[in-house]
Amino acid sequence: MFLPVSASIRHFARAVTADRLVGDELAMAVAAEANQKNVNGAPPANRVEWFRRFIIRWREVIAEDAAPRPFSNSAFIKSMGPLPSEARLVLLLSDVCGFSAREVEEILQPLSRPYEDLLSEGRAIVRSARGDKSALIVEDEPLIAADLKDVLEEMGVTVVGMARTAEQGARQALENSPDIVLADYNLDGQKTGVDAVAAFHDAHQCPVIFITGYPDEVLKGDEVEPDFVIVKPYRPEAVQAAVAHCLDAARYAAIDADATAAGDL
Amino acid sequence: MSQNKPGASxxxxxxxxxxxxxxxxxxxxxxxxxxxxASRSAAIRSLIYLGLELTKTDPEQAGKLLEQLDRA
Incomplete structure (x- = not known):
């Protein structure tokens, strides 16, 4: 099951920037640039083509020598710095966006190294030690909660709380100050909804990853949206990739800078 | 998310x-x-650009508009 294309691109950009607002703005600015360039052409035929054009245009804007006009979309895009390294792009497209190997190769063509090498490099970054980061799980199904706990602990993240309702979750977030919150979007059959997202944001400024079987209902482009959405049934790699990107923004920036310097882009 | 999150710098x-x-x-x-x-934020950036450009190219007109705003 996939998110709608525009939501999917915003989701991807949120993972790249590890920030909901900045990610959405980046997605819209690059999409606008891509549309402008293709004003009389056919719209992208499918999801892969949307992503391919998005990344091509993003690379073009970054590569432009001329200083962009202040306040333009290009100026905003350039102010975000270079694209992530190829390994990280492969990881994001595979594990966060759910593209197949062939689709990732089509989106990023040509890859400088085999897909498998780049993916395992990306996954190694995700699994590597990440200090003492903590997470709160808000999930009413004990089996899923226990599974999420295992997935997080496997990547070295300490689970500081397991809540069964949104209210409990908001309270525990305040008490335990987690670095990240993973929450089921439909607790007890009721939609946790934007109210819970707002409550988490107000109570504790940390990224919230929602896990849902109904992504269309979650990412509608409303004012308040979850920072991140993982679609059920989830793969452990997807959870780990999303959590790692939310937690490791600074470290990724450093790694990407090294990779760019080494000519990895 | 707040500006002091990792990576913001x-x-x-x-x-x-x-x-x-x-x-x-x-x-x-x-x-x-x-x-x-492209977005509300992009619209506001464009409007700021227009305002700054008008201030440079037609300071008299920009001054008049600003006066109207202050008097309103």
Missing amino acids: EKRVEKLQIMVADSELSMIDDWRFENRA
């Missing part, structure tokens, strides 16, 4: 908060759709 962007009345926000959104701006 790596980016050269700042988030600004502005307060506007509902009716003013509608004016910005109308301008955004008429001019096909």
